[in-house]
Amino acid sequence: MKFNNILVSQNKGLASITINRPKKLNALNKETIEDLSNVFQTLEEDSNIKVIILTGAGEKAFVAGADISEFAHFSVNEGGSLARKGQEMLFNLVENLSTPVIAAVNGFALGGGLELAMACHFRVASDNAKMGLPEVSLGVIPGYGGTQRLPQLVGKGKAMEMIMTAGMISADEAKDWGLVNHVTSQEELIPLAEKIASKIMRNSLVAITAAITAVNANFEDGINGFDIEIEEFGNCFGTEDFKEGTTAFLEKRKPNFPNN
Secondary structure, three states, rough: OOOOOOOEEEOOOOEEEOOOHHHHHOEOHHHHHHHHHHHHHHOOOOOOOEEEEEEEEEOOEEEEOOOOOOOOOOHHHHHHHHHHHHHHHHHHHHHHOOEEEEEEEEOEEEEEEHHHHHHOOOOEEEOOOOOEEHHHHOOOOOOOOOOHHHHHOOOOHHHHHHHHHHOOOEEHHHHHHHHOOEEEOOOOOOHHHHHHHHHHOOHHHHHHHHHHHHHHHHOOOOOOOHHHHHHHHHHHHHHHHHHHHHHHHOOOOOOOOOHH
16 A cells, blocks of 8 residues: 555554654645545454554654644635544544554644544653644634543543643553553553553454443443443354353353454
8 A cells, every 4th residue: 555645564464554744744635635544444454464553754753733734724614624624534534433443642642632632532741742733823723622532531621621721641641541552662662552452452443443332432422432332242152252252251261263
């Protein structure tokens, strides 16, 4: 797979996506969003890919925001269309991917960059990372799901403060607030993400997909997450992975999941 703004590598079921615009601090422009959408869809359809790690090129930024020059002169309708298309094309796509996605936040994750990290299933960060949603300083609000996902992760009050002040928080603060799961050095960031990915890949990927569906259901309007959990739990009983997992447990051996 070749793209203008991202790099993709694969190794033993693990795919790594690197947003590669270091001179622009990996800012999200239209082409990059399209590239990311295409690569996530391609990897989702590849049965050999078990986990995806998303990061940014260089040591300064994961994604420092959206490319403001592309929409500075948009009309009301164009602005609304930009947000809707971006959410549908990339951010909602990532959140609902059945393949686990880990964001490895290696520096600034601001605006659309933090929104992209929040769309991933969870986040690890380097100790130099800075995160924030500075949109109100530009006279606009987050448009790629930031006003919705940030309160889910850190609570309404913290989210309101971050959005209203347009300030940045450190990696340690992000961990304390529940925005990221782990903080480590820049050098150990990708190895840590890979270590977590290897743990994920030992388990039933069929069950993990069901868990993603159930967890996400709790945040959908009009959906009873408990009902979805019951449905997905029941569906697991009809899978080969369930048969192998329970048999291996009873036989006191490690499972060899057929769908892994």
